Amino acid sequence: MATGNNAIGTLVPVPGIRMSAVSAGVRYQNRLDLVLFELAEGTRTAGVFTRNAFCAAPVVLARKHLQASAGAVRYLLVNTGNANAGTGDQGMIDARHCCQALADAADVELTRVLPFSTGVIGERLPAEKIAAATPSALAALQDDQWLAAAKGIMTTDTRPKAVSAVVTHNGQNISLTGITKGAGMIKPNMATMLAFVATDADIEQDTLQALLMSAVEQSFNRITVDGDTSTNDCCVVSASGKSGIKVDKSDAGLYDAFSRALHELILDLAKLIIRDAEGAKKFVTVDVRGGATTGECLQVAYAIAESPLVKTALSASDPNWGRILAAVGRAGVDNLDVSRIDLYLDDVCIVKKGGLAPDYTEAKGQAVMNQEDICLRIELARGDVNEQVWTADLSEEYVRINASYRS
Template sequence: MAVGKGIVTDLRPVAGVSLAVGAAGIKKPDHNDLALIHLAPGSRVAGVFTRNRFCAAPVHVARAHLQAQVESARALLINTGNANAGTGEQGHADALACCATLAQALGVAPEAVLPFSTGVIGEYLPMDRIEPVLPQLAAAAGEADWYQIGEAILTTDTRPKGHSVVVHIGDQAVTITGVSKGSGMICPNMATMLGFVCTDAELEQADLEALLQDTNEQSFNRITVDGDTSTNDACIMAATGASGVALHPGSEDWNCFHNAVQEVMRELALQIVRDGEGANKMVAISVHGAASVDDALTVAYTVAHSPLVKTALSASDANWGRILAAVGRAPVASLDLDRVRIDLDDIPLVKEGGRHPDYTEEQGAALFAESQFTIHIDLGQGEVTETVWTTDLSHGYVSINADYRT
């Protein structure tokens, strides 16, 4: 099940990026389960990674390779079907071996390869099947497109996820294209999936890192499906500089470029929510009038993570008391319930501590039957607004996860 549309733009090639996919039979035979994003010399790369303390071997290796700076990252290697998490020293050695084998085939240093894995936790990588395919993957660089990359990295996803934006800087075009994967184990704590965004703009390393942190915070760190943060989460942003357009904060064109990157990041994040495991609904929880960002997000996530709210959404049951109760138990200091207002889209629901006099059950039932809508919560305490996107909790979610390994 999925909500709304998936990819809505043509996924444009990015100058300085070559792509390849391959089939190693990690989980399914004759299925592309390896992907390579090969970056031109001189590219700059930034990453954010899961804060789960049981983070996977590829997370440890990718983070260490980025920090080593022996050679700028030249290749992103992704496998699906196996998370290589909870695999101890052998898992770490296997991730390093994948990097070394691919690096040799590409003619780069092993530290220039960043590995990423997704799939079942607690199983070792089938190295006897993966390693022979890596030289083939290197030889095929440039033969795949972004759609194929998006398809090769899926697990329980029902469809690939990607977005492209082209911005014009003077008379030159700059392209930003990204793909992501994620459907379950989605909860903000850095980034909540695998995401890869590339641009042909030329950026300084510090500017690229700040750009990723900023746009990630307003995209992948604002989504939740089930409240679970994965062991393998990572979001990588690469700037090849191949367009010849140099950009930096404070320049005349920076805001335009920043907004385009934000669009790509947010759309990739929303596509994950729309494809949440078993999801029939995508609902925005928009908190207004908060005294701080923390207060706004605390209320938003309390509502978004409430099993009672999520099951009401799944059943299209306008049991709005569940929303009221979730707001009331959110750990926010000095919450004045008489100042709280709740609307469903433009339908007034709660005012001055009780049901709004204009609200009717018929209105609520009609809205809860929709596949996408917004719950507006005004705390009446300040000027801060934050929005979190979530899904319902359906029988489908339970079935997918109960049967995941069988």
């Protein structure tokens, strides 16, 4: 199950970035499960990683290598089928072994390879299989394999997720293309379950890291499927510089245009995860407006977005506003005056000043609930801060998937 249409737009190659997807047999045979990105010499890479205290060995190692190489990364090595999480010291040895095999084959320093893993937690990574597949992954590198790479990082995803954007500056183009994966265990905290974005803009390391963090904060850090933060979340952006166009604050117009394009691309990727949420039939925007602080807006938004009762009502297309109010009421906002709160389903006002809106009818609410895309808007009337969170419904299929898939 998934929402929205299945089409992927044109994916533009990013000069300086090549990729491949091959089968290494990590967990299943004849399945694309190893994706390799090659970043041209001179490329700068920034990254954000899960804040889960039980972060996986590849996350620890990728963070370490990113720092040791000062962002001068040459390869991103991604496997599915095994998360290499909860694997202790052996997990670190296995992650390093994969990186070393690639570093040797490609003749680069170990710290210029970042490892990423996703899949089952708590089982030993078959590092030998991955190491054995690296030569074929290197041999298959092309600049037009974004879609194959998007397919190669899928686990319970039902479809690949990829987006491109182009920023035009003085008649020249900057290209951006990104892919992501994720469908469950989704409540990213500083990044989500694997996203790789590349551009040929020329950007300093610190600027790139700042742009990434700002974009992630308003996108991957605003989505939730089930409130479960993964042990393996990573989002990296690589800038090859091959366009020859320098992006920095000295040209504020270009900087803003690029920042906006990166932000929108990453937000599009984040929304694609929600559209493919396990068992999802609805794409839901929770729009909390008029809060006093970002914190209280997010408290309310997540109380709604993660309420099993709200999510099951959404699954049933039931305009059950009582459950939404109950979630707002338990969100923990200090001195919440419920008699000031309005609630809208899209543009239909269902609750006015804490009670049923006089002109609301069940037919109006039902019409919105029957849609695939729904916006729940809550007006708190406490201040002028607005925040949005995106989520999906909770269906029997979600339970079926997660009661059968060992992840």
